Amino acid sequence: MSSTSTTDRPPAPRRRPRRRGLWTTLAVLAALLVVAAFVGPRVYAALAADDAAAPLTTTAATAATTPTAASDDATLDGTWAIAPGGTAGYRVEEVLNGQDVTVTGRTDQVSGALTVTAGQLTAATVSVDLASVTTDSSQRDGQFRSSRIMDVEQHPTADLALTEPVPLGGLDVGSTLAVDLVGTLTLKGTTRDVTIPATVQRTAEDAVTVTGSLGLTWSDYGVQAPDLGFVSVQDTGTVEFSVSAVPA
Incomplete structure (x- = not known):
């Protein structure tokens, strides 16, 4: 019988180096990171734009008018409480x-x-619980409540107080009045004079809705706008409110 010599066997195939595949993988990962760096913020901005709440405005169908003289039949006279909601x-x-x-x-x-x-x-006070203010991000809300920004443990509320009377005249049900609310705003322990453009809407015989917004500079109230390098917040912003009041 004959046998095949080991020297007659074909040589085993040599393994190709995997270095080329490694470099290809690294190049793909680098490209994905570059795309994410540029596209990611744009996607986030588009999603955040959808999540942003619309500005608070009056829902009155009638156009806002200027205040008129006080009516003899001052049916709004009395004390009103801010209603839930x-x-x-x-x-x-x-x-x-x-x-x-x-x-x-x-x-x-x-x-x-x-x-x-x-x-x-002749008098008005509005108090907002700052610890309950939320956005679409719990991390952002945590920063908002922190001592570096709003410090809600030491200053739990934002408070608005009227300091000058506002003529309402005879405000009929369904009518809306454009007014200026002159008063003070207290935020993070700092109180400043403010004038807030607002509307007063008589939604029912026993219900009034007040809606307003005020542009402000956060640093005027000792609030430091976050700046983390990759994300920053402008030092200016707007505070908004829309509340209904009913007879107390």
Whole structure:
């Protein structure tokens, strides 16, 4: 019998180096990271734009008018309490890797009272629970409540107080009045004079809705706008509210 010599066997195939495949994988990963760096913020900005709440405005069908003289039949006279279900919050512009994003924070934890005397709004207070203000991001909300920004443990509320009377005149049911609310805003322990453009809407015989917004500079109230390098918040923003009041 004959046998095949080991020297006659064909040589085993040599393994090709995998270095080329490794470099290809690394190149693909690098390309994906570049795409994510540029596309990611744009996608986030588009999604955040959809999540941003619309500005708080009056729902009146009639056009706002200017205040008139007090009516002899001052049916609004008396003390009114802020009813549950109101809304207050803020609106700021955030920049993420060069992409502009509108961020809105909202809460329904709003309380207060109004006093109407002889057809004039003579006293008003509105208090907002800042710890309950939320956005679409729990991380952002944690920063908002922190001592570096709002410090809600030491300053749990934002407070608005009227300091000048506002003529309401004879405000019929369904009518809306454009007014200026002159008063003070207290935020993070700092109180400043403000004038807030607003509307007063008589939604029912026993219900009034007050809606307003005020542009402000956060640093005026000792609030430091976050700047983490890749994301920053402008030092200016808007506070908004829309609350209904009923006879107390």
